Amino acid sequence: MMFDPRLILALAVWIAYPNHCLGQYHINPPKTIFPDLELPSDHKHTATVFEWKNLQYGFPSEQEREQLIRDGRYNPDSPIPIDIDVYYPPNGSPPRHFVTSPRFGQGVPFSLAYVTNVQRENGSEIQAYPSYQWHSSHGANCDGLTSVYRIHIDACGQMWVLDSGEIEFVQHCAPQVVVFDLATNQLIHRYRLPETSYKAKVSRFVNIFADIRDPPPSGQCKDVFAYLADPTSKAIVVYDVVGQSSWRIENKFTYPDARFGTHSVAGESFELLDGPLALAVTPLGLGLRRHLIFHALSNELELAIPLDILNNATNWQKGFSSSLSDFVTLGRRGVQCATHAISRQGFWFCGFLEPIGIFGWDIRRPYDRGNVQPLALNPVTLQFVSGIKIVRRPADGQEELWLLSDRLQKIFAGTIDYGEINYRVMRCDVEDLLQGRVCF
Numbered sequence: 252m253m254f255d256p257r258l259i260l261a262l263a264v265w266i267a268y269p270n271h272c273l274g275q276y277h278i279n280p281p282k283t284i285f286p287d288l289e290l291p292s293d294h295k296h297t298a299t300v301f302e303w304k305n306l307q308y309g310f311p312s313e314q315e316r317e318q319l320i321r322d323g324r325y326n327p328d329s330p331i332p333i334d335i336d337v338y339y340p341p342n343g344s345p346p347r348h349f350v351t352s353p354r355f356g357q358g359v360p361f362s363l364a365y366v367t368n369v370q371r372e373n374g375s376e377i378q379a380y381p382s383y384q385w386h387s388s389h390g391a392n393c394d395g396l397t398s399v400y401r402i403h404i405d406a407c408g409q410m411w412v413l414d415s416g417e418i419e420f421v422q423h424c425a426p427q428v429v430v431f432d433l434a435t436n437q438l439i440h441r442y443r444l445p446e447t448s449y450k451a452k453v454s455r456f457v458n459i460f461a462d463i464r465d466p467p468p469s470g471q472c473k474d475v476f477a478y479l480a481d482p483t484s485k486a487i488v489v490y491d492v493v494g495q496s497s498w499r500i501e502n503k504f505t506y507p508d509a510r511f512g513t514h515s516v517a518g519e520s521f522e523l524l525d526g527p528l529a530l531a532v533t534p535l536g537l538g539l540r541r542h543l544i545f546h547a548l549s550n551e552l553e554l555a556i557p558l559d560i561l562n563n564a565t566n567w568q569k570g571f572s573s574s575l576s577d578f579v580t581l582g583r584r585g586v587q588c589a590t591h592a593i594s595r596q597g598f599w600f601c602g603f604l605e606p607i608g609i610f611g612w613d614i615r616r617p618y619d620r621g622n623v624q625p626l627a628l629n630p631v632t633l634q635f636v637s638g639i640k641i642v643r644r645p646a647d648g649q650e651e652l653w654l655l656s657d658r659l660q661k662i663f664a665g666t667i668d669y670g671e672i673n674y675r676v677m678r679c680d681v682e683d684l685l686q687g688r689v690c691f
């Protein structure tokens with residue numbers, strides 16, 4: 252596996268002048284950190300798989316659509332897509348694409364959906380998953396789904412769903428983890444968070460990463476620790492699936508940094524002082540002590556904590572002062588990036604706010620300016636990458652990077668124009684990205 256020669260040159264320069272460059276890392280504004288960058292001129296193939304001007308919901312009937320519009324439970328311009336994940340059925344049938352659109356406001360008919368082949372006026376139609384009934388109580392039935400921010404599909408075809416339980420920031424139901432078997436679309440597991448694992452009226456659960464410790468072909472995806480991001484209460488929750496318990500991690504490493512509370516994208520900005528958002532574990536089989544790599548949305552720091560420390564509840568009984576010396580500060584990026592993903596070979600990917608693009612890092616190298624490198628820049632299509640996943644393609648075993656971009660800054664600023672494409676689902680082979688064959 253080789254990086255683009257441009258990247259290798261940058262790395263060589265960094266090794267030759269380590270102190271100089273580390274110094275610059277702190278002093279330079281983000282724009283000048285990557286001076287040699289060129290926009291890709293050669294787009295091999297189009298990476299956009301789905302695009303929307305606004306999300307196009309499908310309903311069980313036309314009457315239902317009209318009723319919801321009358322009730323204020325569907326406002327076509329209210330929903331915002333946040334996350335994407337993809338499932339390749341083992342029998343070789345076509346992949347299924349899932350998107351989420353949390354209930355920030357009242358006008359979101361359902362928050363977990365799959366994308367259909369039906370083309371509507373402003374983009375592909377989405378349909379409720381696993382069924383419309385799971386969503387139609389709008390918070391009245393806590394056995395359904397109230398508001399889903401993000402999902403994680405594992406190697407056994409299980410979809411891990413994190414439901415925040417809120418509508419328009421009012422807690423209707425306890426936050427919950429719900430797992431569906433994608434082969435049968437059946438509920439196979441549910442865990443409602445106990446009151447000790449969240450802060451009522453403060454918590455907002457927005458991201459989940461399920462670490463499968465017994466993957467196929469030999470394992471059954473039963474030995475799982477799931478990590479949940481709660482940026483508003485500034486915590487990570489560890490959920491021990493086998494032990495049926497959960498605990499909170501909240502300390503100075505999970506806090507935002509006020510200097511990164513302003514998020515600027517393409518000339519517009521918004522304020523968010525959010526804690527943990529990005530979660531991913533270092534892969535099995537690299538021969539390294541395994542870590543959770545994470546960061547707060549409103550912070551430039553990239554951090555890690557060993558899984559053996561994280562997964563033992565005894566280590567977290569002292570609140571803010573628990574296990575502090577086990578946290579590793581990997582480095583600083585000088586700018587925010589939202590969610591991230593790590594490939595099987597140990598390459599990390601995140602969508603930077605400035606310059607607007609996907610950056611990559613080999614987790615075996617220091618997290619610094621020479622090693623955290625742009626792999627694809629596109630100031631139009633990559634505005635606020637709020638969902639990013641790595642999916643193994645069964646046909647040839649290659650990994651694909653999937654992302655969803657949603658121009659969140661325009662939603663906050665009220666400048667979104669539904670006459671143009673605002674939301675995109677895009678895909679690129681991990682190997683193509685690493686070799687400089689840009690497709691975004």
Ligand SMILES: *[C@@H]1O[C@H](CO)[C@@H](O)[C@H](O)[C@H]1NC(C)=O
Nearest residue numbers: 559560562563564565566567
């Ligand atoms: C959990 O950590 C405690 C100390 O913090 C240690 O005594 C105990 O053996 C650990 N448990 C496991 C299962 O490793």
Ligand SMILES: *[C@@H]1O[C@H](CO)[C@@H](O)[C@H](O)[C@H]1NC(C)=O
Nearest residue numbers: 304305306327372373669670
């Ligand atoms: C599609 O977008 C146009 C332009 O913003 C809007 O007027 C129309 O209502 C949208 N249609 C649907 C079905 O969302």
